[in-house]
Amino acid sequence: MQNQQQNFQGSQEMPAQQSHGGHELFDAHEAISTLAGGMEQYLLYEQHIQDPELKAILQQQKTFLTQTYNTIVETMQTGQEPTVKTKNYNMGQSNNVIYGMQPSQPKTPAQSVNEINDQHVSGYMIDVLKTGATVFTTTAFETTNPVLRRVFADSIPNLVEMAYEVFLYQNKNQYYQVPQLKQTDMQAIINGFAPMPGTMPH
Structure with a gap:
């Protein structure tokens, strides 16, 4: 029993860069790989973009994701506060959503690279960001190092904001239409x- 206690105390005194659990490292590795893969996909997509507005969104997001990547890698390697802390991503789109459905032709998958357009690219960007947000969330649950956990947790809202920015771009271009329920159903x-009775504690 005393030996076990000594071992447990010893594990608390590990150097910061070694204070990671097994699940944490597997999940962090997957999260970083997912982020790196998403950044590489952005490189591939950029050449197919026609709209300067979408290109500007992609480039701003790519710059932000690069810093996020560097912050995560540094934090995982040192276990300490990173040189550049997690910042908030600020999107350029307005929050106006266009509701309703306009008639459109049924879609089919592209048959050649020449068919890849801004609608396709913006959809791929959302997929990258949704995947990243999901993996970062799972990783934050498993991370034992408090600094690395905070970096992953603080990065999730940024990925959500980026995905929302791309959604708003798609929506105003009628790539992503938003149906509504009948007023009575809504x-x-x-x-x-209904709210519960009672007040919040002060």
């Missing part, structure tokens, strides 16, 4: 819950 769902 109200029934919105009013389907």
Whole structure:
């Protein structure tokens, strides 16, 4: 029993760069690989973009993701506060969403690279960001090093914001249409819950 206690105490005194659990390292490796893969996909997509606005979004996101990548790698290697802390991503789109469906032709997968257009690219960008947010969330749950856990957790809202920025771009270009329920159905769902009595503690 005393030996076990000594071992446990010893594990708490590990150098910071070694204070990582097994699950944490596997998940962090997957998260970093996913982020790196997404950045490489952005490189491939950029050459197919026609709209300067979408190109500017991709380039701003790529720059931000590069810093996120460097911050995560440094934190994993040192176990310490990174040189550049996690910042908030600020998107350029307005929050206006266009609701309703416009008639459009049924879609089929592209048959050649020449068919890849801004609608395709913006969809691929959202997929990269959704995947990243999912993997970062799982990794934050498994991470024992408090600094690395905080970096992953703080990066999730940025990926969500980037995906929302691309969604708004798609929506205003009618690439991503948003249907709505009938007014009565919407109200029934919105009013389907009532607040509980009681006040929040001060």
